[in-house]
Amino acid sequence: MSIQTRRERERAERERLIVTAARELAEAEGWDAVTTRRLAAEIEYSQPVLYSHFKGKTAIMAAVAVQGCAEMAVELRTARTAAKGRHGALAAVGEAYTAFARRRPALYDAMFTLRVDLPFATPEAPAALQEAFGELLAAVEPIAAEGDDPGLLTETYWAALHGLVTLMRSGRLPERAHQRRLELLTRHFTAGAQRAGA
Amino acid sequence: MSIQTRRERERAERERLIVTAARELAEAEGWDAVTTRRLAAEIEYSQPVLYSHFKGKTAIMAAVAVQGCAEMAVELRTARTAAKGRHGALAAVGEAYTAFARRRPALYDAMFTLRVDLPFATPEAPAALQEAFGELLAAVEPIAAEGDDPGLLTETYWAALHGLVTLMRSGRLPERAHQRRLELLTRHFTAGAQRAGA
């Protein structure tokens, strides 16, 4: 039994190695630079080894994405709990979200931009993903008006943040006025509650 | 001189053919299916001919994107001018925007999602692109509050629409409640003006 567990442990270790290498390579040079060949060289194994751990390249990216979700969730929570008031919390979370996307573009792409078959709006979605969304929800819910569905409002706010990030990243929005756009967005969302606090 | 102009005319004709073929293929099977080989076969020329017209595949996509912008501008204008009131106009434009994205996904991708070196937020941006943005601006401007920069507010609204579209298209938001999310977005944007009309 012991040798079995040792093998499984080594396997798990190597899987971790693959995901880490993929992530680091992506963060250093972008996902285009993450080829199965380079990844194999990085972990000092041959290509086919990757396929004994993951179904394909997109599965590796999905694993990286899940890691990213977990980290984002932490950052969103930190920002939210440190802020004061409903408006402050929403602003802080929006700020933290876009800051994360700009600081870790490769991670963000894996999570929310690139095609990478992860289940999203279903109960089978990874826990880390649900946590991240939960943080957004916790910030949006307090500013929801009477009849508003908090979940839908959160999705809408999320989409707005995502749009800002992606359009900026692809050069379609100038980076310059990001802060002001973000403030406009947050203000309009809290204003919808009609009785916005400070 | 005549033969020179004839050649130029034929060249322009073929260029049109390339763009049209690329667009049709993309709309039928997605941009992944648009390879230089298939495109060449479609226009009944060999691959290198494409490169005598365009710098590369992304340049062809850019040409398709410009076409798409022109069409979207028309549709946005139609929707805006047919609507009544500031709120109605904004809602109509938002509706038209997302409807366009869902009806012509390949066109939308070329315009706003895929990497395709087009100048965007500069004076050198294609006229069609500026027109499309101008339509959004015309819908957003009337609902801008006193101190708000209409341009920035438009960019923010645009980003929100873009986020809704892309997250939905990539399966990260369920298609089901799209209409309600769009209404939430529009309502919150008009609410920011504090004196929202009907």
Added chain:
DNA sequence: ACAGGTTGGCTAGCGCTGCTAGAATTCGTG
């Protein structure tokens, strides 16, 4: 300690991609 059998990694290669150098053909002109 050594043979047998199984697990697992590696080499080599497939079909595809965007793109290009240089041969070949067509075309207008003297």
Added chain:
DNA sequence: CACGAATTCTAGCAGCGCTAGCCAACCTGT
């Protein structure tokens, strides 16, 4: 009709994601 220039095509490069099948290293039982 033959020459010169412009243009199109054939063929190929380097790289991609992925996989079949060989080979070696390892654990097990005597």
